[in-house]
Amino acid sequence: MPSGRYSFHDTHDDTPLGDERFSCAAGPSGWRYTAQTFTTDGTLDGSVDLTLDSRSRPARLELRRNGWQVRGGALAGLTWVRTHPDDRDLSFTSEGNEKAHAFTGRSPAFLIATARMLALSEGSSARVRVVSFTEPVLAPRTLDQGWTLESIEAHTTDSGPLTVRRFRVADLETGEEGLVHLGGDVVLAAPGVELEELDTPPGPWI
Structure with a gap:
């Protein structure tokens, strides 16, 4: 069960944006990722809970950030509900x-x-x-992405060989793109993301 810490920073000026402490593991029918998110001063400000089914579709998603909450999953495409605990009359629930x-x-x-x-x-x-779901209020936005698997390379590590997949990911509306490096079920590097700590080796790529 890989666990560790990611840090986030602004992709334009490298301003620190906080951390995410995570753990993830394959289950009997898919994969699950859980995490808590923190501000730059270490204050807990949210959480992530994502479960994939055997075909890597989002069976269940729960996001929390600054009081906002999103619950969703794969149903007739993707379906979700966005709420806030202060929304007593449901005027902002969607x-x-x-x-x-x-x-x-x-x-x-x-x-x-x-x-x-x-x-x-x-x-x-x-x-x-x-x-x-955009930060910091988890507002939904639908977009198209282009993914290319540019290379698959084997690297030697202290815990054994690690296969690293390098993807080029593009927002097809804006043209903005970046490289994403995955080792098993851990992101090694991505735009705005750094792997700061890894307590156990990545799980296998399924």
């Missing part, structure tokens, strides 16, 4: 549904989930529609 394939957001969990779902072979590409 439901959403999109003919999309995966959720995304700041957490590295979403990169792993989408890469697994696409199951690309080396050199191949795919276009995928995703629903992003």
